[in-house]
Amino acid sequence: MSLAENTRELDRLFAAVRVLPVLSIRREADIFPLADALLAGGITTLEITLRTAHGLSAIARLQQERPELCVGAGTVLDGRQFQSALDAGARFIVTPGCTDELLTLGLDSPVPLLPGIATASELMMGYRLGYRRFKLFPAEVCGGAAVLRSFSGPFPGVRFCPTGGITQAKVADYIDLDNVMAVGGSWMAPREAVEAGDWSTISELSRQSLAD
Template sequence: MTTMSDKQARVESVMRLAPVIPVVIIDDARHAVPMARALVAGGIRAIEVTLRTQAALDAIRAIAAEVEDAVVGVGTVLAAGDLAAAERAGARFAVSPGVSPGLLDAADDSALPLLPGAATASEAMALLERGYRHLKFFPAVPAGGVRLLGAWASPLPQLRFCPTGGIGLASAPDFLALPNVLCVGGSWLTPADRLAAGDWAGIELLAREAAVLKRSV
């Protein structure tokens, strides 16, 4: 059985692949492979495909099978069934907006590493008790943004975060400058209009801009 330590190491490796993990909402699975290739060409290898559309699992399956350099994960994981379906589709990591006891129990039994969401210090502490050292801070900007996350660095030095929610290219450097942030998540790399238009060159350009962002850790 995969240990929590092993799964946390795998999550950390994903978070360190690039300064930004794109959060993708995909309506047409046929767009998945060219989109992923554009992101990888721009220097972004970790890709979170959210379970917000019917096309999501097919998109994950296609990226896992056809884009060798991509590390595809699943987002908006809410329940045990989501973890199981994503693992079958070939996802290599999972991300949740928050947590529930049932989801954490399922994650304990799954080989798929989970990046769980937390929005308060109490939630972060509860996840720390369960062995999690790498968390998603969500929704980052509405929950308190840079000031709140920076304030956690001293009392919760064991934790590293991927803040997501309301972050764009202009604000990402403020989060990446924090000592407890390894990467940020954002949807600006794969906007709906560019996906619908098949503007893969435009998505590659957005990826290139994100890949060169500086981080402190």
Template sequence: MTSPSAAASASVLDLAPVVPVVVVEDVADAVPLARALVAGGLPAIEVTLRTPAALDAIRAIAAQVPDAVVGAGTVISATNVADSVDAGARFLVSPGWTDTLLAAMKASGVPFLPGVSTTSEVVALIERGVHEMKFFPAEAAGGTAYLKSLGGPLPQARFCPTGGIGLASAPSYLALKNVGCVGGSWMLPADAVAAKDWGRIEALAREAAALR
């Protein structure tokens, strides 16, 4: 596993086998939650831009959890890109992409994973010099069978499948040659977050980190 301190030059896909996909409702939860994930062996943390607290959560984690590699997810506009990097995001993840969004992510200076769900989207990104992508929504878009099929004609593409993946299904994704890591939120059960049970989250993170 790549050291978090080397993240600026490393692939997001190689930081850990699992990237937690985090929805932060209360910014006060951001730092203890991130510390629990890092302690459990999951340093790359995707904070989705789905709540008003998201950018402040990224800012807090970036400032107070130095061993975390915090990124922004659900990035869908050039404004999202700029705001996320300004908050301290060290990588960007989008559910899909357009040329405008891709240009903004390329110009951001941080690693990024544009989202794809079709072969044509993968080919289009390869044409544009991008070889690392998010496969979303993984289970709904064909799962491991689809990704395995892509490996033959498009071996230069590597993926972080996300969407509907849990502890039981993650190993089958991680066994594929074209999968670097998976994204998921199963180590962040809502009741544990609500109870601020960071010990339970750390234990679940450790279980996920041991998948590879």
């Protein structure tokens, strides 16, 4: 996949649903009920992090049994995890930061890479190679909507998916920016609701997120 195709595919993924749940699966039994609750609320694109032992299996099982969902892998830290995510069937890959290894792997990846950045210098590492879509992380810590407005001047062709510390109350601050393609977070699937199996609340929070 060329980087021009990388950009087009990411834009396509987030054209209709501009909210990206960032999920860490702590119990295998939660995989399908959680995904179904988000889907019932209108969310069709998910990022499942590799922070837990169930991340890769959740990606593989959902891609096989919930083909209507687009499931990506998040918190990919190195080449080994990158390949494992591809093997599991991830439709896109998200990293928390930039390394030469990951940016190089993304050049020939069959699925799009959304590399994480926190500074203009990190952005420029990817920009030099042709990347034009990035994850801003941790968004609330590194400047939030204000830093994205600042980036719009020197980087007019770049768009972002900010994640990290974003609550439902702050989504509108980001989603209205011209250089934001989607907003990621876990506010629509709070840990306490998942642990309690309160799937109806998660569906309702998902609906509210899309309506904001």
